[in-house]
């Protein structure tokens with residue numbers, strides 16, 4: 001798919017067909033994620049992938065409205081970031097005023113790659129910022145050195161939502177010449 005079309009057509013998908021997605025497909029998506037840029041190529045993101053029974057277990061760790069959003073989505077991905085990497089020097093000291101902000105910045109670049117790559121493969125995705133952090137950490141045994149960022153659903157879309165309104169460029173940008 002042409003890149004501009006993918007950017008324009010991506011939507012948050014909250015209704016999925018009851019169709020499987022393979023581990024190979026997920027690996028392809030995560031490879032696309034890994035190609036995003038990061039601070040000193042620090043590559044701070046890690047991924048915990050729930051499929052099959054694990055998918056059902058992780059879905060149960062979402063609030064009810066998000067559980068409803070991911071019915072039939074066969075894959076849930078939990079991206080984390082390794083603390084003290086992006087935005088930090090080798091001495092472990094934050095290099096900018098953003099402190100650990102670049103961790104989430106870098107992870108966001110990867111998540112957008114995931115959403116666009118999924119779209120290119122005929123799949124849909126939803127980013128979910130609300131979940132039971134403690135339960136997910138315990139389930140995957142995620143160490144304290146990593147911070148959980150969100151939960152992503154991946155599956156075949158059963159809906160093509162209309163575009164949600166966006167602020168105009170005039171509302172979000174300042175040009176100075």
Ligand SMILES: Cc1cc2nc3c(=O)[nH]c(=O)nc-3n(C[C@H](O)[C@H](O)[C@H](O)COP(=O)(O)O)c2cc1C
Nearest residue numbers: 010011012014066069126127128129130150161164
């Ligand atoms: C950080 C973040 C957290 C989000 N959390 C949720 C969520 O918990 N549940 C949900 O249904 N959508 C969630 N969304 C999706 C947004 O509502 C959606 O991206 C926005 O309304 C724009 O719609 P679009 O993605 O279809 O363009 C989240 C998006 C982001 C970027």
